[in-house]
Amino acid sequence: MSDLFLPRVAVIDQRTQESSNIFTLRMQFEDSDAQETFSFSPGQFNMVTLFGVGEIAISIVNDPLDSHFFDHTIRIVGRVSEGLSKLKLGDHVGIRGPFGRGWPMQEAQGRDVLLVTGGLGCAPLVSVIRYLMNRRDQFGHINILQGVKHANDLIWREQYEKWIQEKDVKVLLAADVATQGWQGQQGMVTELIDQLSLRIGRIIALLCGPELMMMAAIANLRSLGLPDNQIWFSMERNMQCGMGQCGHCQIGPKLVCRDGPVFCYSELADFLGSKGF
Amino acid sequence: MAGFQVRTNPMQRYRQWLTHKLAGWQEQQGRIGCTGCGRCIAWCPVGIDLTEEAEAILWEGSLDV
Numbered sequence: 001m002s003d004l005f006l007p008r009v010a011v012i013d014q015r016t017q018e019s020s021n022i023f024t025l026r027m028q029f030e031d032s033d034a035q036e037t038f039s040f041s042p043g044q045f046n047m048v049t050l051f052g053v054g055e056i057a058i059s060i061v062n063d064p065l066d067s068h069f070f071d072h073t074i075r076i077v078g079r080v081s082e083g084l085s086k087l088k089l090g091d092h093v094g095i096r097g098p099f100g101r102g103w104p105m106q107e108a109q110g111r112d113v114l115l116v117t118g119g120l121g122c123a124p125l126v127s128v129i130r131y132l133m134n135r136r137d138q139f140g141h142i143n144i145l146q147g148v149k150h151a152n153d154l155i156w157r158e159q160y161e162k163w164i165q166e167k168d169v170k171v172l173l174a175a176d177v178a179t180q181g182w183q184g185q186q187g188m189v190t191e192l193i194d195q196l197s198l199r200i201g202r203i204i205a206l207l208c209g210p211e212l213m214m215m216a217a218i219a220n221l222r223s224l225g226l227p228d229n230q231i232w233f234s235m236e237r238n239m240q241c242g243m244g245q246c247g248h249c250q251i252g253p254k255l256v257c258r259d260g261p262v263f264c265y266s267e268l269a270d271f272l273g274s275k276g277f
Numbered sequence: 278m279a280g281f282q283v284r285t286n287p288m289q290r291y292r293q294w295l296t297h298k299l300a301g302w303q304e305q306q307g308r309i310g311c312t313g314c315g316r317c318i319a320w321c322p323v324g325i326d327l328t329e330e331a332e333a334i335l336w337e338g339s340l341d342v
Contacts, residue, residue, distance in 0.1 A: 276289030
């Protein structure tokens, strides 16, 4: 049996409260060999085990250059994530992974990158943003559009403010519900696309968020003339095994954990938004 | 996905069973998910005939349920 079935113990090094119900755990494998050989690409995920409770799929938010630790940003939604939120420094979790196919960083080389995220959909793409920022000369213009339901849901504000300082980087924020002092737009993140002067022929678009948001963004980008093979998005499904064995996460013929979670629009066009798939 | 159900009604789950076994399985595993033994037809408590249902999907079109 492959050792990918066996969780390896990781130790919590650091815990950051990002918002009232979102937190980030920084961890490293207890076994230093396991940590040294752990490598991943942006968009891949780990199966995180809370011993005695359960296992959930969580994306890795680091640049692969961070070799001494890895971070998981988690929202409290269920039994496991709530339990994880109560862990303290030095506590143990189990980690299997990394799994899945990440973002097409090779295809993105030399292109303008448009990132559209909704809610905590920003987590799988923060890995990409860090990757881009650390290799700024390999990519063209970078446009980051982040939408949240409520202005208070925005996390990583300082990071967005730092990224916006970089040359040829734009960050636009939108909140469905704005509060006093909100710096961004009020409305949907997909409306922000129209405010950009995009070089359509040079763009690759990377999307992550609720499916309805991604479908709206895809429709908008296609109407601007962006070809289907330059539109990529990360899907979320119930993942159990992480390696295409159990079938829980399938959409039509695709297994999200193994063939995705990142898909090119042309691969899933027939199934995206199709009810019951 | 926590707390979110992808296939909320029996019709969607029934469609998933049929199309996964006969179609999705082929791309995922390189072969069809049905061995053709006929036991599901012989013993189905509500009288579902897999072959009739597959034909209905083929000829009646849309998978949107």
